[in-house]
Amino acid sequence: MSLPPKIEVFFDAPTIADRVGTLGRQITEAYRGKDLVVVAVLKGSFIFLADLVRQIDLPFTIDFLGVSSYGDLTQSSGVVRFTSDLSRPIEGKDVLLIEDIVDTGLTMQFLLANLDTRGPASVSVCTLLHKQARAKVPIPLSFVGFEVEDRFLVGYGLDHAEQYRHLPYIGIVVPQD
């Protein structure tokens, strides 16, 4: 019988908190005087969003959209569907999309094209993690927490088969047999 997988810590909680604080200050400077709506891409960004918005010292609104990409457990296929949509129009708004990780970029490409049809003043992307080596399409990223190598990461919102999202750190699943 195989043992449950071990999680190796990749970014610990204080390291993440420090970086999220810096991102919050950068976003505060960038959006001063703008009509900002922060849009979280569910589910993976929910913990990042909760920490990040408390570091943005501006008036703004928050909305959510859900996407799911068809594929296997660790690879997105690029075929994306909405599981839930925004609750309000974004016409004329400065939209900041909050994502957990940009991997191939296919999910973000789909989202940017879709949101663009709704007439926002601007759409920018803030991602906690970016796997540059796996990019299949170029995505303009305005705010990036950490550039990471091609490893499958879990925790702090990120899942593997819906597990591990609650971990307070970002880690790597190490199979044990």
Ligand code: IMP
């Ligand atoms: P993309 O379309 O390939 O850029 O994939 C984006 C989505 O794939 C993310 O929002 C995650 O849900 C998922 N994903 C990609 N890499 C990882 C990972 O290392 N851990 C957990 N989820 C991942």
